[in-house]
Amino acid sequence: MKTASEIRYENLMELLRQFKSVGDLNVAIGRPRADSTLRQIKSGTRFSNGHIRLMGDAVAREIEDRLRLERGWMDHEHGVDKPPEERVLRLAISRPSLTDGRAGWSEDPQAAPRSVLLEASWAAERGISAEGCVAALSEDDAMDPLIQKGDAVVIERGSEDSAGPFAGGIYAALYNGRLRCCRLQTLLDGTLSISYENTRFPREQIPAAMAEKGLVVLGAVLAVSRLRVF
Structure with missing residues (x-):
C-alpha cells in the first residue's frame, strides 16, 4: 500500500x-x-x-x-x-467579452489561479468538458454564501437554454458589462426575474428584450470553487 x-x-x-x-x-x-x-x-x-x-x-x-x-x-x-490528460480536466480562467452582441471568451493572463483542475471522471459525469465549458472568477458577492467573490465558477457556455425560458437556476451573465452570477426565472408575462442569495442585492425584473437592458446570459453555472455542484 x-x-x-x-x-x-x-x-x-x-x-x-x-x-x-x-x-x-x-x-x-x-x-x-x-x-x-x-x-x-x-x-x-x-x-x-x-x-x-x-x-x-x-x-x-x-x-x-x-x-x-x-x-x-x-x-x-x-x-x-490512465494518461494524465484523462485523469484531470484543466479549464483556464477566462473573461467574457461582447462582439456584435455575441459573447466570447479569452484566457485571463492576470487571474490567480490561472486555471481550475477537476477530476476528469467527476467532470464527465456532470457534463463538464473543455469543449463545452469555461471557468471564470466571480467578480462580486451577489450570490454569497453559495458563490463568493473570487470563486472560480464553471459555466456551460453557449448552452441552448441560455436564451430562456428560465426556471430559477443559477446562471452567469454579462450585466451592464460586468460578469455576475444570479438566479434567473421567466415569469408568465415573459418578464425576467433576477434574484440573488445575498440580500444586499435587491431582486430585479426586466422585460424579455434582455439585450436592450444590458443583460447577456452566458450559460448555466455547473460548479463553483471546491467542486460545489448546482
Whole structure:
C-alpha cells in the first residue's frame, strides 16, 4: 500500500505535467516563481539531518485551496493507470467579452489561479468538458454564501437554454458589462426575474428584450470553487 507521501508525490507530478513547470505551478498557487519548496519535494532533497523533503499537510491543503481542488484531493489516487490528460480536466480562467452582441471568451493572463483542475471522471459525469465549458472568477458577492467573490465558477457556455425560458437556476451573465452570477426565472408575462442569495442585492425584473437592458446570459453555472455542484 502506498504511503500518503507517495500519493502526494504522484499527484504533484501530475500537476507539474499539467502546469508544465515548477515555476508555473508556484505562480498558480500564489507563491513566488522561484520558491524552492515544490522543487525540493519533487527532487527529494535530503537535509543535513538526513530527512528527505516530503509534502506535509500544510502544503497539500494550500495547493488544494489555491487550485480550487476538492479538500483531500492531494491525498487520494486518481487513476494512475490512465494518461494524465484523462485523469484531470484543466479549464483556464477566462473573461467574457461582447462582439456584435455575441459573447466570447479569452484566457485571463492576470487571474490567480490561472486555471481550475477537476477530476476528469467527476467532470464527465456532470457534463463538464473543455469543449463545452469555461471557468471564470466571480467578480462580486451577489450570490454569497453559495458563490463568493473570487470563486472560480464553471459555466456551460453557449448552452441552448441560455436564451430562456428560465426556471430559477443559477446562471452567469454579462450585466451592464460586468460578469455576475444570479438566479434567473421567466415569469408568465415573459418578464425576467433576477434574484440573488445575498440580500444586499435587491431582486430585479426586466422585460424579455434582455439585450436592450444590458443583460447577456452566458450559460448555466455547473460548479463553483471546491467542486460545489448546482
